Amino acid sequence: MKKxxxxxxxxxxxxVIPAVQSAFAAGAEPGEYLDRRVVIWNLFxxxxxxxxxxxxxxxxxxxxxxxxxxxxxxxxxxxxxxxxDW
Amino acid sequence: MVLELQKxxxxxxxxxxxxxTDVGLLYxxxxxxxxxxxxxxxxxxxxxxxxPGAQIIGDAMTFNRIFTVHGTTLIFxxxxxxxSSVGNYFVPIMVRYKDxxxxxxxxxAFWMIPPAxxxxxxxxxxxxxxxxxxxxxxxxxxxxxxMWIFGLKILGISSVLGAIxxxxxxxxxxxxxxxxxxxxxxxxxxxxxxxxxxxxIPTFAAALLMLLTDRLGVSGFFNPAMGGDPIAYAHLFxxxxxxxxxxxxxxxxxxxxxxxxxxxxxxxxxxxxxxFAFVLLSIVGFSSWAHHMYATGMSFTEKTVFMVGTLxxxxxxxxxxxxxxxxxxxxxxxxxxxxxxxxxGIALFFSAGAGGVANAAMPLDFSTHDxxxxxxHFHLFVMGTIAFGSIAFLYYMFPYVTGRMYNETMGxxxxxxxxxxxxxxxxxxxxxGLYGMPRRIFDYxxxxxxxxxxxxxxxxAMIIGVSMAIFLANMIYSSGKGQLANTEDPxxxxxxxxYPFEAKNPSx
Amino acid sequence: MSGHSNWPEWxxxxxxxxxxxxxxxxxxxxxxxxxxxxxxxxxIKVTGQQWFWTFEHEDGTKEIGELHVEKGxxxxxxxxxKDVNHSFNIHDYVILMDAIPGRVNTVWFAPTDVGxxxxxxxxxxxxxxxNMRGTLYVEEPSS
Numbered sequence: 001m002k003k004x005x006x007x008x009x010x011x012x013x014x015x016v017i018p019a020v021q022s023a024f025a026a027g028a029e030p031g032e033y034l035d036r037r038v039v040i041w042n043l044f045x046x047x048x049x050x051x052x053x054x055x056x057x058x059x060x061x062x063x064x065x066x067x068x069x070x071x072x073x074x075x076x077x078x079x080x081x082x083x084x085d086w
Numbered sequence: 087m088v089l090e091l092q093k094x095x096x097x098x099x100x101x102x103x104x105x106x107t108d109v110g111l112l113y114x115x116x117x118x119x120x121x122x123x124x125x126x127x128x129x130x131x132x133x134x135x136x137x138p139g140a141q142i143i144g145d146a147m148t149f150n151r152i153f154t155v156h157g158t159t160l161i162f163x164x165x166x167x168x169x170s171s172v173g174n175y176f177v178p179i180m181v182r183y184k185d186x187x188x189x190x191x192x193x194x195a196f197w198m199i200p201p202a203x204x205x206x207x208x209x210x211x212x213x214x215x216x217x218x219x220x221x222x223x224x225x226x227x228x229x230x231x232x233m234w235i236f237g238l239k240i241l242g243i244s245s246v247l248g249a250i251x252x253x254x255x256x257x258x259x260x261x262x263x264x265x266x267x268x269x270x271x272x273x274x275x276x277x278x279x280x281x282x283x284x285x286x287i288p289t290f291a292a293a294l295l296m297l298l299t300d301r302l303g304v305s306g307f308f309n310p311a312m313g314g315d316p317i318a319y320a321h322l323f324x325x326x327x328x329x330x331x332x333x334x335x336x337x338x339x340x341x342x343x344x345x346x347x348x349x350x351x352x353x354x355x356x357x358x359x360x361x362f363a364f365v366l367l368s369i370v371g372f373s374s375w376a377h378h379m380y381a382t383g384m385s386f387t388e389k390t391v392f393m394v395g396t397l398x399x400x401x402x403x404x405x406x407x408x409x410x411x412x413x414x415x416x417x418x419x420x421x422x423x424x425x426x427x428x429x430x431g432i433a434l435f436f437s438a439g440a441g442g443v444a445n446a447a448m449p450l451d452f453s454t455h456d457x458x459x460x461x462x463h464f465h466l467f468v469m470g471t472i473a474f475g476s477i478a479f480l481y482y483m484f485p486y487v488t489g490r491m492y493n494e495t496m497g498x499x500x501x502x503x504x505x506x507x508x509x510x511x512x513x514x515x516x517x518x519g520l521y522g523m524p525r526r527i528f529d530y531x532x533x534x535x536x537x538x539x540x541x542x543x544x545x546x547a548m549i550i551g552v553s554m555a556i557f558l559a560n561m562i563y564s565s566g567k568g569q570l571a572n573t574e575d576p577x578x579x580x581x582x583x584x585y586p587f588e589a590k591n592p593s594x
Numbered sequence: 595m596s597g598h599s600n601w602p603e604w605x606x607x608x609x610x611x612x613x614x615x616x617x618x619x620x621x622x623x624x625x626x627x628x629x630x631x632x633x634x635x636x637x638i639k640v641t642g643q644q645w646f647w648t649f650e651h652e653d654g655t656k657e658i659g660e661l662h663v664e665k666g667x668x669x670x671x672x673x674x675x676k677d678v679n680h681s682f683n684i685h686d687y688v689i690l691m692d693a694i695p696g697r698v699n700t701v702w703f704a705p706t707d708v709g710x711x712x713x714x715x716x717x718x719x720x721x722x723x724x725n726m727r728g729t730l731y732v733e734e735p736s737s
Contacts, residue, residue, distance in 0.1 A: 033668050033704035036628045040449045040688045043624040047447060047617060051440040054613070058436050061411060066429060069350070071418045079352040079417055085582050146721050214718050220695060221678040225644070225720050310696030316679060317694065359603060381681060381717075382692045383699035386629055390622060397614040404610045408603055443614070447621035449628055452690045456681055456716040522685030524716040527724035531712075 104189035109196050110174030111487065114480075116199055117167035118561075121473075123207070124159035125554055127152050132511075132547035135540045138532045146528040150212040151230070153526060157215035158234070161334070162241045163203050165468065168476045169337035170196070170248050173276045175483060176344075177252060179584050180273040181260035186251050195251065198244035202237040209233030214526060216323060219308035219316045223300045235298050242291050249280035249287075270584070271360045275340025278368040279333045285372070286333070290326035293319055317382055324375035332371040332399075335467060336364060338475030339406050339435075342428045344584075345482055346410050349425035350417035351579055355409050363405040370399045380451040389448045396446035403439050407432060422577050423497030427478030430505045434470030438463060441516065459519025462512040470508050477504075477557070484564070485571035486583075492568060496560040503553035510546025514539050631702045635668035642673070642680035642693035645722035647713060659728045661713065663705055664735045670702040681717035684730055692717055705732040 070076065100108050131153055134143045143149045174192065178185055186192045211217075211234035213226040222231060256277045260269060269277075297319070299305040306312020308319040347354045354360060373395030380389055410432050419425065441463040444450055454460060477500075484492050518539040523530060530536055575583070638661070639650040649657045663669055673682050675693035683690045684703075691701040713728035 033632055034627055034630075035706060036452070036703055037686075037688050039624050039627050040452055043447065043620055044444070044450055044453065046620065047444050047450070050613065050616075051444065055436065055440055058407065058411075059433055062414075062429065062433060065411065065414050066419065066421075069414060069417050069419050071420050076418050079350075081352050082418070082580055146724060150718075150721070150723075212720075218679055218718070221718070221720055225678055310694075315696060317697070356600060356603060359600070381690050382694060383697055386625065389625065393621060394618060397618050400614050401607055401610045405603070405607060408606050412602070443617055447617055447624075449621060449624040452628075452688045453685070455690055522683075522712075522714075524683070524714060524724075526718040529724045531727070 102193075104185075104193045106174045106178050106186045106189070106192065109186075109189075109192050110171045112196050113167045113171035113174060113199075114487070116196075116203070117164050117171060118480075120159050120163035120167070120203060122554065122558065124156050124164055125551065127156035127159070129547055129551045131156065132544040134528070135530070136544040137541075138530050138537065140529065143528070147212060149528040150214075150526070151210045154211050154214050154234075155206060158206055158211075158238075159203075160468065161215065162238070163199065163206070165334050165472055165476070166241075166245055167196075167199055168480075169276075169279070169334070170245075172272075172337065172341060172476075172479055172483070173248075173252055175486070176584055177255055177273050177276055178259075180270045181256055182264060183255060183259040183261070187254040187259050188251050191247055192251050195244045195247040198240050198247075202240040202244065205233040205237035205240070209237070217297065219297065219300065219314075219319045220310060222297060223309050224311075228301070232298065232301060235294050235301075239291065239294050242287050242294070245283050246287050249283035252276045252280040253284070267358075267361070271343035271354065271357065271364075272337075272340040272584075274361050274364055275336045275343070278364040279336040282329045282333050282336075282368045282371060286326045286329040289322050293322035293326075296322075317379070320379050320382060321376065324378045325372075328375040328378065329368075329371040331464075331467065332367055334472050335435075336367065338431070338472040339364075341475045341479035341482075342406075342410065342431060345424050345428040345478055346413055348482075348581060348583075349420050349422060349428075349577070349579055350414050351420070351581065352413065352417045355412035355415075359405050360409055363402040363409075367399060367402040370395070370402060374399055374446075377446055380448055381455045393446050393448050397443065400439065400443060403435075407436055407439075420577065420579050422481075422579075423492070423494060423501060424478045424482040424577075426498060426501045427474050427481065430501060431471050431474030431478060434466050434474060434508065437513075438466035438471055441466065453522075454519055456525050457519035458515040458523045458525060461525050462515030462519060465512045465515070466508075470512065474504075474508075480561075482577075484561075485573065485576035488565040488568070489571055489573065490564055490566075490568035491571045491576060492564040493560050496556055500553045500557045500560065503549050503556070507546045507548075507550035507553065510549065511543045514542045514546065518543070631670055631700070632668045632704075635670040635702050635704075637670050637672055638663075640671050640673040640682055640693065641676060642682060642715065642719075642726075643676040644678065644720055645715070645726040647682070647715075647726070647728045660731060661728065662731045662733060665705050665708055665732050666735055668702060668704040670700055673699045673701070678719050679717050680715045680719050680726065683714050683716040684711055685714070686711040687730075690716060705730075708732050708734060 067073070100111060103109070130143060131149070134141045134149060143152065174186065209230035209232070211226065211230040213222040213231055213234075217231075217234065256269060256273055257266070260266070296305065296307040300307055300309050300314070306314040308314045308316050310316065343354060343360060374392055376384065376388065376392040377396045445454065445460070445463060481492060481497055518536065521533070521535050521539070523536050530540075637652050641648040641650070646659055649661045671682065671689070671691065673691050673693045674697060675695045677695060679695070680693040681690060682693050687703050687705065689701055689703050691699045693699070709732050711730040711732070713730050715723055715726035719726065
């Protein structure tokens with residue numbers, strides 16, 4: 001449990017610090033304008049990275065369980081509820 | 087059995103019946119009819135966009151009318167009536183009552199749909215399903231626009247009447263031995279979506295009236311030339327129609343809650359979290375409407391509020407996905423056609439939801455709003471999730487409705503082709519949107535990426551079209567000539583079906 | 595209903611909520627950055643009407659269907675419409691803002707490279723919505 005807390009703390013720091021930095025750094029110098037394309041597409045790609053990782057986990061799980069728990073799988077065994085009027 | 091082609095009843099006996107299964111059958115047949123009509127329009131749109139320049143549709147006005155009627159038809163005349171059909175068949179059985187609470191009201195609610203459908207189809211309006219003013223007030227040609235307004239008005243009343251009926255049936259007519267917590271999740275889905283309808287629809291009903299008087303020139307609610315504000319319409323519209331998205335999706339999730347445990351041969355993982363997620367979604371669904379309007383010039387604060395409201399709806403939807411996956415865990419799944427459709431629907435539900443999270447992030451709106459990204463996104467919901475859940479349930483209740491089995495092979499071919507087609511069309515449209523192609527355009531400049539992706543999408547649409555033809559053939563042939571179903575356990579998975587085979591040909 | 599423990603679901607819901615908080619925070623930050631109009635941005639009045647765009651620069655020059663700007667400067671568009679709703683869109687610069695009669699909406703950008711970009715209408719506005727297009731010319735600074 002402690003390890004998990006530490007892990008999440010580390011992750012939080014890794015995510016938060018760059019965000020705070022970019023928040024204070026952007027548009028600071030006069031004459032330099034923020035490029036909205038960079039900001040928006042960066043956000044987009046960050047979100048897509050997360051979305052595709054989560055998507056891979058979710059759809060991977062579903063594909064695996066559809067393969068593993070199909071009734072024709074060699075190791076398929078009846079569930080506890082079969083034969084009852086659940 | 088309701089549709090007994092062996093011993094057919096005269097058609098007027100079904101048409102003038104108020105029995106819930108007969109009304110359910112009427113809903114079913116009319117919604118499927120509109121599914122094929124609306125689908126044909128979709129194929130026309132995809133054929134037109136296969137290449138730049140005019141292809142099969144002669145002019146922009148016809149094209150605009152086609153996509154307007156396509157959207158209106160499939161949302162209001164297919165998805166909602168289909169859900170009502172399922173609700174009519176199953177809700178009274180699930181709460182162990184003899185019929186809907188108000189049978190005559192039930193029949194009236196159905197019989198409002200054909201005239202409304204006729205108004206929409208004979209008018210063929212061109213102002214998109216969103217009917218945005220001031221275009222719909224000062225520019226849209228009548229009488230098509232006025233007919234659309236009346237059609238939608240009637241459909242609104244119809245769904246409010248249907249919603250009242252479902253709520254009363256579930257809350258007041260359930261068997262006294264049954265607590266509300268024992269009502270099956272499919273019936274819960276109808277309870278929550280009906281409550282949303284009651285709260286949401288009146289707003290749009292008011293907006294439609296104002297739109298009509300604006301068109302007549304007697305008022306100027308949304309007409310800037312008369313001091314009105316078009317954005318007010320957008321708020322009223324989306325206050326109804328963002329929750330309406332949940333009205334569409336919640337029954338489809340409810341249908342999956344019926345199918346997935348059945349074919350996994352084990353009860354739902356967490357019944358209570360299913361109920362909780364339905365109720366939560368139907369409340370939180372009201373906090374997100376203006377995320378459709380980021381680009382209309384809202385303030386930063388407004389945008390933030392609605393982004394938070396939108397993101398708040400995600401955990402509830404995610405709980406359903408978890409519930410499905412956990413139910414299938416350690417089960418023994420029989421992949422009959424309904425199960426394939428339901429599992430495919432969950433996968434696409436996840437993709438649609440992930441796209442929805444990206445849409446909620448306000449800055450991304452600058453690149454995706456009103457592009458094909460949005461088209462792809464919401465079609466993953468309406469087609470990938472809702473239509474998939476609905477078709478799954480149609481296969482599931484086919485033996486109940488007809489007493490016969492559909493052709494399993496054709497059902498599976500239907501699923502595989504539709505799934506591939508759906509992925510091809512709507513995933514590609516997401517990317518096409520990122521390349522900047524706007525929605526609702528009749529023609530586009532010959533940009534190579536746009537052409538390539540439009541062609542992929544059009545090919546996908548044709549695959550779906552062919553699969554739907556197979557589906558139609560299967561339904562028609564099997565309802566007359568299919569193998570007789572084992573009415574105790576048509577899918578051979580055991581357990582207790584909500585199939586009241588003892589309730590035969592009603593005659594009141 | 596059933597006697598099993600629910601901790602996997604709680605963890606899962608927690609992860610989902612954490613992800614949503616992260617999405618919200620990132621989006622909020624990015625939106626804050628792009629909404630902040632820099633001082634000294636040149637104002638260009640954009641008028642949408644069925645079915646073309648008109649641009650008016652600060653010095654009074656008007657352009658129809660095309661817009662000339664200089665690279666390295668910041669521009670703020672003040673967008674409004676004469677008839678129905680439109681949406682002013684330069685996709686290459688991720689600019690999008692609805693043109694709505696009776697309102698003035700603003701959005702800003704600073705072009706970085708010389709080039710030509712498409713301007714289009716992204717809100718349905720009737721018959722020739724599909725061809726309500728223009729061109730943005732980004733040029734070298736004149737001074």
